[in-house]
Amino acid sequence: MDLLHRPVLLEETIAGLQVRSGGVYLDATVGLGGHCEAILRTEQTRVVALDQDSAALELARERLAAYADRIRFVHINFAEFAPQGEDFDGIVADLGVSSMQLDNPDRGFSWRFEAPLDMRMNEQAVGETAADLINTSSATELSDLFWRYGEERFSRRIARRIVERRPLRTTTELASVVASAVPGRQSIHPATRVFQALRIAVNDELVALDAFLTHSPDWLRPNGRIAIISFHSLEDRPVKHRWRADPRLEVLTRKPISASEAEVRANPRARSARLRIARRLSPSEESQP
Ligand SMILES: C[S@@+](CC[C@H](N)C(=O)[O-])C[C@H]1O[C@@H](n2cnc3c(N)ncnc32)[C@H](O)[C@@H]1O
Incomplete structure (x- = not known):
């Protein structure tokens, strides 16, 4: 596990949220707590x-x-969250895994470690695992999934090869079947997009x-701010379009904020990160045409 976990776009997110003493914040994806800790460093802030x-x-x-006295943890999918009477001064969501x-060999998120094909972020969920999807979907369903959620241009070949070779039980079996179906050399491991697609589907991430x-x-106070960090265009696109059309919000980032070269050098995962920030309008601003 990466104990030197580096939160992505940390300064930019905290500055964008205008974190203030005594403010109440929602961290919708606490993960290892990096962004949350930065919020809590400001005096008397409270975080859900x-x-x-x-x-x-x-x-x-x-x-x-x-x-501990300023933080309340909730084990929940952010899609199902409902505030308990609190209005937030700021909300942050740092999407994905x-x-x-990724680095926990038992979870099956990465082609780099041999593990059962699971990929559920909520291990207590009853939903399908990646193995269920791989071993029971038709070739067409798999190909659609790899195309839609992985933007994988060899989706059909890969799906056909998987159907020929299954059942597949482990990450490394799947990675080598994918590699065998993809021609030539690529700049990223050939299984990267297939793993992304499966993870998005297993966790219903876009829903x-x-x-x-x-x-x-609706969870923000007037003038409260929301910051969302996404890692691929399937996430960034809905943030951009939904916010632009949302009468409750003013978008503060015309272009998304990306990581500096120095951050990408220190943390390659930051390369694809995109931060967008919006402000909740007050009722009088909302009613203006
Ligand atoms: C990129 S990490 C967050 C890292 C965190 N900002 C930090 O600094 O340590 C994303 C986290 O969000 C969680 N997550 C992803 N989708 C979620 C959802 N729909 N509801 C709740 N948590 C989710 C994942 O389990 C993961 O722990």
Whole structure:
């Protein structure tokens, strides 16, 4: 596990949220607690911290023990969250998987480690695992999934090869079947997009994001701010379009904020990160044509 976990776009997110003393914040994806800790460093802030992964919540609880009296942890999918009477001064969502999930060989998120094909962020969820999808979907369904959620141009060949070779039980079996179906050399491992697609499908990530984009502006006070960090265009596009059309919000980032070269050098995962920030309008601003 990456104990030197670096939160992505940390300064930019905290500055964008205008974190202030005494403010109340929602961290919708606490993960290893990096962004949350930065919020809690400002005096008298309080945070409601969500994660659908109980292992992540446990680690965040340990890391943030010094702030225990100012933080409430909730094990929940952010799509299902409902505030308990609080209005937030700021909301942050740092989407996708954490380095802990990627680097934990048992979770099956990465082609780099042999593990059962699971990929559920909430291990207590009853839903399908990646193995269920791989071993029971038709070639057409798999190909659609790899194309839609992975933008994988060899989706059909890969799907056909998987159907020929299955059942597949482990990450490394799947990675080598994918590699055998993809021609030539590529700049990233040939299984990267297939793994991304499976993870998005197993966790219904785009459906959860859609619900979050619908409800989260209502959780903000007037002038409260929301910051969303996404890692691929399938996430960034709905944030951009939904916010632009949302009468409750003023978008503060015309272009998304990307990581500096120095951050990308220190943390290659930051390369694809895109930060967007919006402000909740007051009722009088909302009613203006
Ligand atoms: C990129 S990590 C967050 C890292 C965190 N900002 C930090 O600094 O340590 C994303 C986290 O969000 C969680 N997550 C992803 N989708 C979620 C959802 N729909 N509801 C709740 N948690 C979610 C994952 O389990 C993971 O722990």
